[in-house]
Amino acid sequence: MSVSFEKQSALLARSGWRYELSAAWRLAMKQWKVELSYPLSLLYFIVSPFLWLIPLLLFGLAITGSTTSAALGQITYTSDWFTYSALGFCFVALIDTSLWGTGMAFRREQWVGTLESLYATPVGRTTILFGSSIHNIQHGGLGVLLQLGAAGALFGLQLNLAGILPALLAIGLMFLGLQGVVLFFACVVLVARRAWMAVETLVSAIKLLTPMSYPLVVLPYSLQVIAQGIPTYHGLESFRQFLLLGPFSMTAWMSIGLLLLLDLIILLLGWVLFRASDRYVRNRASLAKF
Amino acid sequence: MVSLRSSDIELDVADGETSLLRATPARVIDFSAALTIAGNSLRVSLRYPANFIIWGFMPILWLMPFVFTGIAFSGGVTSSQFGGQTGYADFIPYLALGWIVFSYVDSAIWGVGNTLRWYQFAGVLEPMFLIPAPRLSILLGAAMAELLTTSLSTLILFGLSVVLFNLSFALTAVLPILLLLFLMIVAFTGFAFAFSGLILVFKDPSVLTQFVHVVIYTLTPVNYSVNMLPMWVQPLSLILPSTFAIIGIREAALAASGIALLWVDVFILLILVVAFWVVGILIFRLAERHTRKKGKMGAF
Numbered sequence: 001m002s003v004s005f006e007k008q009s010a011l012l013a014r015s016g017w018r019y020e021l022s023a024a025w026r027l028a029m030k031q032w033k034v035e036l037s038y039p040l041s042l043l044y045f046i047v048s049p050f051l052w053l054i055p056l057l058l059f060g061l062a063i064t065g066s067t068t069s070a071a072l073g074q075i076t077y078t079s080d081w082f083t084y085s086a087l088g089f090c091f092v093a094l095i096d097t098s099l100w101g102t103g104m105a106f107r108r109e110q111w112v113g114t115l116e117s118l119y120a121t122p123v124g125r126t127t128i129l130f131g132s133s134i135h136n137i138q139h140g141g142l143g144v145l146l147q148l149g150a151a152g153a154l155f156g157l158q159l160n161l162a163g164i165l166p167a168l169l170a171i172g173l174m175f176l177g178l179q180g181v182v183l184f185f186a187c188v189v190l191v192a193r194r195a196w197m198a199v200e201t202l203v204s205a206i207k208l209l210t211p212m213s214y215p216l217v218v219l220p221y222s223l224q225v226i227a228q229g230i231p232t233y234h235g236l237e238s239f240r241q242f243l244l245l246g247p248f249s250m251t252a253w254m255s256i257g258l259l260l261l262l263d264l265i266i267l268l269l270g271w272v273l274f275r276a277s278d279r280y281v282r283n284r285a286s287l288a289k290f
Numbered sequence: 291m292v293s294l295r296s297s298d299i300e301l302d303v304a305d306g307e308t309s310l311l312r313a314t315p316a317r318v319i320d321f322s323a324a325l326t327i328a329g330n331s332l333r334v335s336l337r338y339p340a341n342f343i344i345w346g347f348m349p350i351l352w353l354m355p356f357v358f359t360g361i362a363f364s365g366g367v368t369s370s371q372f373g374g375q376t377g378y379a380d381f382i383p384y385l386a387l388g389w390i391v392f393s394y395v396d397s398a399i400w401g402v403g404n405t406l407r408w409y410q411f412a413g414v415l416e417p418m419f420l421i422p423a424p425r426l427s428i429l430l431g432a433a434m435a436e437l438l439t440t441s442l443s444t445l446i447l448f449g450l451s452v453v454l455f456n457l458s459f460a461l462t463a464v465l466p467i468l469l470l471l472f473l474m475i476v477a478f479t480g481f482a483f484a485f486s487g488l489i490l491v492f493k494d495p496s497v498l499t500q501f502v503h504v505v506i507y508t509l510t511p512v513n514y515s516v517n518m519l520p521m522w523v524q525p526l527s528l529i530l531p532s533t534f535a536i537i538g539i540r541e542a543a544l545a546a547s548g549i550a551l552l553w554v555d556v557f558i559l560l561i562l563v564v565a566f567w568v569v570g571i572l573i574f575r576l577a578e579r580h581t582r583k584k585g586k587m588g589a590f
Contacts (some may be wrong), residue, residue, distance in 0.1 A: 044501050047501075055514075058508075060359070062515070065371040071363060072362050076362075081363055197340065204352060208351050214362035
């Protein structure tokens with residue numbers, strides 16, 4: 001296909017947030033096409049959110065013998081451990097999708113030999129990550145809907161529907177904060193390559209500190225302090241409280257305020273680190289090395 | 291190490307094969323080649339020593355949420371309800387042992403099962419398939435290397451469990467535990483053959499691996515007893531070597547049952563070893579033939 005010089009120049013001269021947004025959207029769609037081209041992906045996407053929830057539910061039933069726990073009721077705002085854990089699980093599944101999907105985006109391109117081509121496209125480097133994030137939000141969001149739908153249909157999950165909008169706000173702010181973490185992961189991929197190790201360690205640590213099915217008070221004190229400094233903890237607590245207690249929970253709104261502050265700090269740090277490692281890798285011409 | 295000079299190989303143009311290839315007997319598995327491949331895999335693994343440490347600590351991070359959940363739901367470190375279900379009211383050692391044993395299952399699925407895909411990513415799958423040794427030797431070699439690296443990581447996990455949860459058992463339990471663990475690992479090597487075949491056909495290992503992992507994890511009594519599963523699912527759990535290994539190891543470690551009481555578990559595991567190897571080899575061969583016929587060996 002031949003493209004005239006003028007057209008090429010016009011394409012390369014494009015700039016502005018609209019073009020970057022359009023490129024990010026196309027990258028997200030490209031990722032859907034890649035995923036759906038594997039026949040098992042679609043099946044797994046439908047059943048996996050529910051499959052991963054089962055071991056936790058069976059363990060809870062083995063411990064309590066029912067879907068309520070008096071001990072949990074004494075240290076949280078509900079004794080319904082099933083709803084408490086199911087909401088926590090959905091939220092943590094979103095964190096997983098976001099961190100793994102976007103954090104490993106560069107590494108996947110490197111594996112299939114398209115990282116340099118992608119780097120040569122006339123879009124910002126952060127747009128490439130943003131495109132992956134859009135895809136992961138769609139992928140993870142659909143997964144959560146399937147999960148909550150299945151939990152509601154099969155086990156009668158009880159939610160306060162008036163809290164849905166602020167709960168979505170909590171998810172949105174949590175995703176914003178995670179973009180900073182993802183930028184950090186991308187730095188590790190670019191510089192150290194064996195990214196899965198860093199991603200796996202950090203994702204597991206974040207998931208431990210994001211109390212999916214237990215309140216923070218059961219953690220040792222030192223871990224409680226660390227958990228207060230990560231956006232996923234505040235995101236999950238506000239999300240769960242809005243959906244269980246409704247939109248007027250004061251502690252949930254306080255968590256939202258803290259989440260906003262943490263988002264700003266983490267995003268700024270992630271962006272600075274990403275710029276520095278991008279420059280470092282290109283200066284050393286080590287982009288395609290394994 | 292064997293060195294080969296080009297003059298050692300007599301090229302027979304008419305047959306399109308070398309005397310070396312003709313001299314190589316047809317075998318299901320070449321243990322010598324498997325050992326060489328295991329050595330090579332270990333050399334690659336040793337290039338990243340941090341992996342051993344990371345994989346030693348990682349399962350603790352996966353186990354701890356269950357420990358904290360148990361504490362939050364029961365209000366302590368024991369649960370009479372859990373004791374009624376499993377026979378062990380103290381759920382923390384129960385969980386720790388389950389996770390220690392399951393780390394070997396993890397290794398069979400993620401490490402051995404995905405070997406061919408990692409070779410494909412690194413661009414060496416086709417050269418590996420051209421070596422004059424049965425393909426299963428490649429997987430057996432990977433399994434041997436994985437056994438060593440996983441054992442090192444598991445030792446770290448075990449040490450952490452001793453320190454954090456006071457996990458302890460009598461020295462007399464060591465032999466039965468090692469026997470049950472060994473049989474389970476051998477059986478899952480057969481499973482890894484089948485799984486590698488499926489990855490050759492379906493290509494995308496992430497989805498398939500996660501799917502198989504979550505299904506086996508749910509069916510294996512890592513965090514709860516088999517009777518917690520719905521009745522119609524329980525038979526599936528009972529065809530997994532990990533179920534009998536975990537039940538037997540818990541009996542040996544936590545209930546101090548001697549080998550005499552564990553012979554049923556050992557016997558069933560022996561049957562499963564044979565069954566998993568026969569089925570595993572068959573599935574791998576079928577998958578390999580299918581992929582070669584379609585010309586998709588190197589395709590992503």
